Amino acid sequence: MLQINANARRNDYDDSLRQILNIHAADESRAWLSAWDGLNAGPTPLWDLPDLASRLGVGSIRVKDEGHRSPLGSFKALGAPIALMRLIKRLFQGHDLDAAKLIDRHYTTLLRNLTVISATDGNHGRALAAAARSIGCRCVIVLHKHVNDERRLAIAALGAEIVQIEGNYDESVKEAARLAKKNAWHVVSDTSYDGYETIPRDVMQGYGTIAAEAIEQNDGRPYTHVFIQGGVGGLAAGVISYFAERDGEQRPRFIIVEPDQAECLYQSALRGHAAHATGSVDSVMAGLACGETSPLAWRFLSVLADAFMTVSDKTAIEAMRILAAGSTRDIPVVAGESGAAGLAGLIQATGDAKERVALALDEHSHVLLLNTEGATAPALYRQLTSLRAEDVLHAQLQWQGAQATTVILGSAASNAAVLSAAGG
Known part of the structure; x- marks a missing residue:
């Protein structure tokens, strides 16, 4: 359609x-x-x-x-890390955090009590888990029942804690919001909803x-x-x-x-x-x-x-x-x-x-x-x-190797033609 x-x-x-x-x-x-x-x-x-x-x-x-x-x-590797970095810089703005040091675990002591959470179909959660590991904060990911086991295991391998629910993606988004409110965690989601736009904006900007x-x-x-x-x-x-x-x-x-x-x-x-x-x-x-x-x-x-x-x-x-x-x-x-x-x-x-x-x-x-x-x-x-x-x-x-060979052979043939025309 x-x-x-x-x-x-x-x-x-x-x-x-x-x-x-x-x-x-x-x-x-x-x-x-x-x-x-x-x-x-x-x-x-x-x-x-x-x-x-x-x-x-x-x-x-x-x-x-x-x-x-x-x-x-x-591509999700461009969105979740930026959203997490900008969130942390807002939360700890008095510390004047350097972006390059932040993504290289330089501030782990400062961030040891920070927990971020998100729902995912796989790729966003995996990117957030990787970014949280690089930065040094805790990460919880909510998955719905349709998420492929390969994707679940890949997220867990990056150190994230997995919460699995029945239902679909939209229900996992609601569950992540509920858990965040209950535990004073921070949602780092790639979808916006009423009253929640700053972090999705940062994800999109990435x-x-x-x-x-x-x-x-x-x-x-x-x-x-x-x-x-x-x-x-x-x-x-x-x-x-x-x-x-x-x-x-x-x-x-x-x-x-x-x-x-x-x-x-x-x-x-x-x-x-x-x-x-x-x-x-x-x-x-x-x-x-x-x-x-x-x-x-x-x-x-x-x-x-x-x-x-x-x-x-x-x-x-x-x-x-x-x-x-x-x-x-x-x-x-x-x-x-x-x-x-x-x-x-x-x-x-x-x-x-x-x-x-x-x-x-x-x-x-x-x-x-x-x-x-x-x-x-x-x-x-x-x-x-x-x-x-x-x-x-x-x-x-x-x-790629075949194309490179073709270019080289084509260039050699062209050079030979030039030499021949010049009497070489």
Whole structure:
């Protein structure tokens, strides 16, 4: 399903939005995170997929691969640590804490009685647990019954205490809030609710790094479309706001992609306000299986997102397989269930004549996709793709080696031709 947002604006970035999310704070967050050994050095890859672009009838497809962001395997490593750092700096503002020292356990004595808590579908909780371990405070994570055991064990391995409940993600959010109030803990959540917006804002601000890198890594050819995962809306708001402030009227079209059965943002677009999903909220795209829109994120998406669409689990799994397979000119990419959602949306849109026209997708379109996660649940990845993630990563390295060899051979042949023409 596709819903065009009639309220989308393409004018200059609104000051009321800039006060919440802005490039200055995003770049500051990026600088702070550069000191954290929980992230891999440098930007994540921006892969060019020319064969897939030709197949889908667009000018180019580039994939920002957040599976390489950190050993945690997802983009969430940019949000939770920044939110935790900013929370601690507010709580202990009289101590003038240094960000680089904070993320390197320099203040553990000061923070020994601090406990943070959050609900998660997996990736946010894992990132928060890793950040809490690096900083030196206690971390409690609330999981609902649908969270994959691999993800639960990965969070526990980082030292977090696990509380598991019945129900879904939205119920785990409520349980985290209840436990925090009861024990005087601090919720570090990536979704906002009534009276709770500061920390979700900080989480979203961390995601601006993705947009900044994608812009820097591009070859000067502006993106015309960005297909971006939905969830509660935080990732989309963090990335879209960066583009909107930087590019104003020249910004790309933003298309939000969600699972069919967890379509809270799509429903919000239909109703004109932050709304709930009408489906079961039980999707293979676990990171996007959210039933309630973040009101804070909706302030941005309601005026900056150009369209909202839903995709089936089947389409997402097929997108995982397409990315893993690669081709002669397309590098193999490990994309988890939620990571492949953007491509699933693009495949669906380009395969429907009316949707192509509605989204102005044609041979001149330059599309940016975000692979938000690698194989964060390796056994599930193998079950869905019939491939081992490590084998796809090995194929990725082989593809890169073959491309480097081709460049070297091409350069040698060119030099030989020059020498021959010169009589050498």
